[in-house]
Amino acid sequence: MKLVSWNVNGLRACVNKGFNDYFKHKDADIFCLQETKLQEGQITLSYGEEYEQYWNYAVKKGYSGTAVITRVKPLSVRYGIEEDHEPEGRILTLEFDAFYLVTVYTPNAKRDLSRLEYRLEWEDRFRGYLQELDKLKPVIICGDLNVAHQEIDIKNAKANRGNSGFTEEERDKMTKLLNAGFVDTFRHLYPERTDIYSWWSNMPGVRDRNVGWRIDYFLASTRLAASIVDASIDCDILGSDHCPIVLEIAGDISS
Template sequence: MAPAKRLNMETKCGAESVPEELRSLGAFPHQHSPSDRPGYSGVGLLSRTKLLAVTYGMGDPELDAKGCVLTAEFPALRVVCVYVSNSRRGLGRLSFRQAWDERFHSFVSQLDRSKPVAICGDLNVAHQPLDLRNLSGNKRSPGFTREEREAFGELLGAGFLDSFWVFNPSLPNAFTFWTYLSGARRGRKDLCDSRIEQRAKGSDHCPVGIYLALEGAG
């Protein structure tokens, strides 16, 4: 068994704009953006393995217009690349976010019944106090409301794992997002490891990588 080789990314780049250097390495690009703003807050996937199937969205036109989902099926698992809608400053979209979370949880749980699922992307939530640098200043901030944290907890309660914390349960300063404001950035048995690539720049987020050992994963 060999570690699966995948790259998931939030991107504003369409699949047709993937650099030829990546294509020459044998990478197959796929990309999806919310329907109301093409190229904005999209998700993408590059794979050296041809996919069994690729689907876009969750089957709900209203919800799919604001958040985006790309599901790639491999022989041994499905990879769900996702950008979850932000509840925005002032929490003006919190009710929409709650509806989105409920539909997404149902969507991935249904997929998981027939094949293991790896969820990758920007879930726009900090689940525990350890996920924040400044707890006192963020108690009703977008991504750290009680409603959003409970929804993420329900996802974990359904059997999904927060891969990084499985291997690093109390590691301090393990952050994947820094606001652009104020210069802030200056368990499944086949899950082998997870790490945060904190030195990767170019966005307000940094990548989280997971390593899987799956028979037939490619």
């Protein structure tokens, strides 16, 4: 089974930069999107009857938003942690026979850290939500978690210490999430691999010099670790300031 996750930073723009070609080439069973930045009816993706599409739109126009395109119809779909308290469209949960799939776009603390307190409270609620799901069946989590967990996950760790996405508080929340029964699939397979990132600033030359951050993840319940076949990052794929990440796991999505 193959899963792909991509923060497209505006799906309409990404479609004009090769999104459909990548989607068809990758041939994933489940394809997750974050930061779609659109409302219902603003785009039509036509991949035939083979795929089901699920969208969680933000109330605010041109902001946030998540989506999942899947070959197998889920048993259930949930929008947000608490459906009447999630106006930013940040979470979609699909239940399949063998696992839950959660795609997420974690709130950014903002450059001046003005949203850090909200971010940390949100992290606690999200972790609790995942733990409750994990009691029922294994969970696969993917998306833009807006944190570089370890120094190995960021090019200039010393210079960025304390900055949004690399504060001790945010990194600690990531550690707590993993300690709650989940694994970072990429680091599980490649604990010492360096210079592999998933996001780069749009400043000139930054991506060319690979001055990046790894802030996009596939996490999985610890009991799924033995089933991980590969976890990769398609660093050469353009179309967004993020690149797609891929998880291959043994087993059938419907079993």
